[in-house]
Amino acid sequence: MRALSLVIAALALVLAPGPVAHADDPPHAEARWKRVAAALARDPLFVDMDLADTIDTAGRARIKAAMTRTSENIGVPVFVVVVPNDRNSESYGRDRVFLAGLRARLDRDGLYVMVDGDGSIEAVPFGVPRRLSSYGLVPSAVRDSGDYREPFARITDRLTLLLDLVRASPQAAPTTPAISESVPPFGEETSRKPLEAAFWGPFTFGLLLAGPALAGILYGTFALVSRARRRPWRELRQSRPSVRGLVSLADEELKELARVLDPDRPATMRAYDAARLLRDEVGPRPARRDADAALDLVGVVVLARQGRAALTEDRPAPPCYANPLHGPAGRKRRRFPGKGSLRVCDGCVAVPLKARTLRVPDGRAHYDVPGRWQRGGFGSRRPDIPSDVLESLGVD
Structure with a gap:
């Protein structure tokens, strides 16, 4: 982070333009x-x-x-x-x-x-x-x-x-959102300003001499940041994902669903509506130990995936009960203590479930946390997940 701060400061000194005054637009x-x-x-x-x-x-x-x-x-x-x-x-x-x-x-x-x-x-x-x-x-x-x-x-x-x-x-x-976009002054949309020595002198120096050095620093900083950003995705392959990793996955899945929305597929639109509202309910920065937020983010992932599945399937399969992040359940079932026999994915059929079960940050299995997901089992117990979520959010 110290290297990144130095890079930003250097670029600001070299590239920052001075203030420009514009005349009032004509009537x-x-x-x-x-x-x-x-x-x-x-x-x-x-x-x-x-x-x-x-x-x-x-x-x-x-x-x-x-x-x-x-x-x-x-x-x-x-x-x-x-x-x-x-x-x-x-x-x-x-x-x-x-x-x-x-x-x-x-x-x-x-x-x-x-x-x-x-x-x-x-x-x-x-x-x-x-x-x-x-x-x-x-x-x-x-x-x-x-x-x-x-x-x-x-x-x-x-x-x-x-x-x-x-x-x-x-x-x-x-x-009221801030409209950050701006437009050129009226009548100057295509005009060019003369090159000023006060700006272009330092700019040329920065481009030809300081540029290669800054590029090296930027490349190293980018590599470090990229490795840091990949960590949450590695954690998601485990049975106890971090809330930070779930935020990244939920946002990505929601964007993918928004990209393929079809107004002629009511099931897809309803899944998107429920996922979007649920994601907003969690907020931008949930606490890292918040069990309810973690499960709601898993719910966003499940809703988004089922919304995409509804584009080609009339009744998408429920997710794996052991870990809904595994994807759709197969035909095989496993018995869960106090929960009965429920469908799991193919990867959970013949292995010990303890290591495969989704757990919240405090270590509890997802089905032991009271709330909407315990009742519905992410669709394993109540197939209409969008209606279940919208009802719990107080949306008709």
Whole structure:
């Protein structure tokens, strides 16, 4: 870590640019922002004339009904805009910046949703009293149509599904994300600044002389960090994984499920919803000895894997009861003290179970820890894991 700090400090001295002052944007730079904001003040659904044929009358009625349901449920307005947003626009083609500009001019909190000229959906919650996922409010299967030939395919279904996901999110204190993206000053999108000796002199020195030395330090630091980051994955092959390792695995499995989501597969969408809410329930940094958090993270892994399995299987197999991280159970069963005979994976059929059983940080077997997972056995006792999890989280 000391080496990494020195590298960062050196790079900062060599590469940091000085402050740059920008002139105020001219009045016409905000014309469309003001026009769309004024339209939203009259009607929360705005469809630009250039994209009027992408959503028919029936589709608009469905979207407005979903907006009304969601607004009544979350307690703040829902605004949906369907507008082109190319690189020549006032927001330089950045949808989140455009939505932030609308929020500033409309001066109202709410859920702001945008469909751009490519049929891609973006959403930003401003003051929404819900705990929304940190993995991206719009899942990849909802964000785009998946067919470049028909970018607006299923646009009504995708919008209503997004609003359903927001409505299903648990309540939390209102938060407003910081939009860290920025755009060049209006009229200077493609201009080049003259090279300044005060910057390029040290830069050239750093590139030609200090660069090779810094590269060597960076390579060594990267190797050390890479080895450190691989440790949690080695631990996950054991029967007593660390909470840190489970966080990494749960996040990776959840991202994989989000990448292949299919709105036409209800079982997959329900598994994703349950896994996402459960992951948020655990929080970003659970305590290293928290048994409940460890089992909830295992639950996220199981839900994500079963969600992917539901894309091709009507009834995915439950996970191995001895250790749900082993994957799907086979047909063979083993007897567990006080639990009966339950299905296990092929690797647990003919070996002593003590060394193969999943244990929480304090050493207890997972099935000895009271709670939702003891009751349902990660699907071995109650097959509908998503419903079991959503019910335990108080989500209808």
